[in-house]
Amino acid sequence: MQTSIISEIPKYNYNAIQESLLLYSENINENYYFSNRLIDDWKSWIGNSYLIESMEDNLQNYLLKIKSSALTLGIEKLLFLLMGNGILILNSDEIRNYLLQHQDIVWGILPICDKIREKFRHSAEITIALYMDNEINDSYLVVYVRQAKYIHNIMDIIDQINDDSEMLLKRKSGWLLITTDFKPPTNT
Amino acid sequence: MNKQYSNPPIVEAVCEFRFSNDTQWDMVVPGLLYEKIKSEFPIREPKMIQDINIKLDNNKIEPMLNPHERIIFKNNDKNILIQVDNNLLAINHLKPYPTWAKFQPLIISTFKKLGEVVVFKQIQRIGLRYINRIEIPEPQVELEKYFKFKPDLGDQLPHDIGNFLLHCVLPFKPIHSECNIRITNAVPPIDGKSAFILDIDFYLEEPMNATTGEISSWIESAHTQVENIFEGCITDNLRKLFGVN
Numbered sequence: 001m002q003t004s005i006i007s008e009i010p011k012y013n014y015n016a017i018q019e020s021l022l023l024y025s026e027n028i029n030e031n032y033y034f035s036n037r038l039i040d041d042w043k044s045w046i047g048n049s050y051l052i053e054s055m056e057d058n059l060q061n062y063l064l065k066i067k068s069s070a071l072t073l074g075i076e077k078l079l080f081l082l083m084g085n086g087i088l089i090l091n092s093d094e095i096r097n098y099l100l101q102h103q104d105i106v107w108g109i110l111p112i113c114d115k116i117r118e119k120f121r122h123s124a125e126i127t128i129a130l131y132m133d134n135e136i137n138d139s140y141l142v143v144y145v146r147q148a149k150y151i152h153n154i155m156d157i158i159d160q161i162n163d164d165s166e167m168l169l170k171r172k173s174g175w176l177l178i179t180t181d182f183k184p185p186t187n188t
Numbered sequence: 189m190n191k192q193y194s195n196p197p198i199v200e201a202v203c204e205f206r207f208s209n210d211t212q213w214d215m216v217v218p219g220l221l222y223e224k225i226k227s228e229f230p231i232r233e234p235k236m237i238q239d240i241n242i243k244l245d246n247n248k249i250e251p252m253l254n255p256h257e258r259i260i261f262k263n264n265d266k267n268i269l270i271q272v273d274n275n276l277l278a279i280n281h282l283k284p285y286p287t288w289a290k291f292q293p294l295i296i297s298t299f300k301k302l303g304e305v306v307v308f309k310q311i312q313r314i315g316l317r318y319i320n321r322i323e324i325p326e327p328q329v330e331l332e333k334y335f336k337f338k339p340d341l342g343d344q345l346p347h348d349i350g351n352f353l354l355h356c357v358l359p360f361k362p363i364h365s366e367c368n369i370r371i372t373n374a375v376p377p378i379d380g381k382s383a384f385i386l387d388i389d390f391y392l393e394e395p396m397n398a399t400t401g402e403i404s405s406w407i408e409s410a411h412t413q414v415e416n417i418f419e420g421c422i423t424d425n426l427r428k429l430f431g432v433n
């Protein structure tokens with residue numbers, strides 16, 4: 001369960017709203033997952049509070065300022081968040097280049113990795129890498145789940161996450177596969 | 189930037205125009221623009237955008253999602269993108285960034301071509317943004333060795349910084365503009381290196397007439413300021429890493 005950033009901020013604090021928007025700023029245009037999180041946070045935080053009318057214009061102007069058509073920052077933020085969630089990133093430059101060409105999957109990756117983390121908690125090492133199949137000139141992202149002592153139904157859990165993830169990946173130009181190679185974690 | 193570097197850190201340069209709401213924009217605009225740029229930008233891709241707007245309703249502020257499609261045109265190398273959306277034109281140049289002498293004409297010519305297919309009177313905002321990814325071959329970096337724009341923790345706090353984000357807004361009133369400068373640490377490419385994002389976003393604060401002359405003049409001034417800001421953020425040690433010529 002991720003802590004809502006906004007709900008920790010005292011009510012009626014205009015600067016706090018600005019700050020919370022800034023935190024999400026690079027994601028607003030791009031990201032269904034983040035946008036919905038933002039809306040949920042706003043609703044739970046603001047609730048039925050009455051706010052002064054001029055605030056709407058101020059916030060609209062503020063949104064205009066922070067909306068951006070930049071492409072690379074979202075990827076940088078994603079990698080940073082993955083690393084912060086304890087996910088190992090193998091050859092980040094390859095992943096960056098892949099995501100630049102497949103922007104439409106960028107914002108599916110974090111919720112999928114959140115889901116993996118939720119299912120396995122700290123009993124697994126999670127690594128993201130780019131898989132390149134040179135025979136058919138194809139590449140896609142792979143998330144490896146590795147355990148020191150593998151549970152018997154690990155493939156069932158992984159299959160279920162793969163099924164659930166299809167919603168976020170269908171009709172996208174890129175792809176992400178969750179699997180295991182049954183190797184021990186690298187940190188053991 | 190104004191110094192020529194053999195290994196420049198720019199990973200993306202963006203020039204973005206947001207036109208005023210009274211612009212006569214309709215859904216055929218992207219197709220009409222494509223006809224004019226397709227020899228250079230033959231790849232056409234739609235992209236779903238989740239825009240957020242804020243509405244005041246019965247004295248309640250409600251953020252609202254506005255999902256819609258943005259059209260992106262790419263060159264064959266897929267490192268230059270033209271993004272077209274309602275009242276929006278953005279020109280993105282991914283690395284390798286050429287030089288301002290090549291990027292500036294691309295901005296102006298794309299703006300002019302859009303002006304041939306849609307009538308716009310005012311520009312609500314122009315942004316010229318440079319995103320630099322700076323890699324330093326050291327696992328732990330003393331920020332002051334490489335950056336002049338950096339967090340200052342004073343004398344009493346420990347100087348071992350984990351993650352950080354420093355953000356300043358500088359006003360440039362003579363040209364009705366502001367600049368967001370942000371520096372933060374980033375995921376390094378390999379162990380043993382450190383990485384940082386230096387993001388310089390220079391933007392127009394007040395609406396401007398949408399004439400090519402005024403646009404050219406503003407983006408030239410903006411670029412000069414961005415160059416100066418970039419150079420003001422870094423030290424000679426970093427210039428050496430970039431291979432100053």
